[in-house]
Amino acid sequence: MAVKKKKCDHLLAFEPSQRKLAKKYECDECVKTGDSWVHLRTCQECGVTLCCDSSPNKHASKHGNSHGHPVIISAEPNEDWAWCYADNTFLRF
Secondary structure (H helix, E strand, O other), rough: OOOOOOOHHHHOOOHHHHHHOOOOOHHHHHHHHOOOOOOEEEOOOOOOEEEEEOOOOOHHHHHHHOOOOOOEEEEEOOEEEEEEEOOOEEEEO
C-alpha cells in the first residue's frame, strides 16, 4: 500500500524569494534571559528569530504554536529550508 504524502497549504503559499531573514544572529528570547542556543529559526509571519528545538528553551516552536505562526526558516548560514509546525512538513528551496 502506498503512503500518501501530507499536503501543507502553508508551505505551498510560502515564497522563498520573499522570505523574512534574521536581522541578527541571536535568539531574541534567550538574549533577554542570558541563555544560550544551538541553532536559530526565523518566523515567516512576524520575522522574529528564535532558538530551535535542539536548544534548551525551544523558543521558535513555542512561538509558532502560541502565536499561530506555523512557518519558520533556518537562520543558519547556507541552510535553505522551511518547516511548518502545523503540518510537520519540510520544504527545501
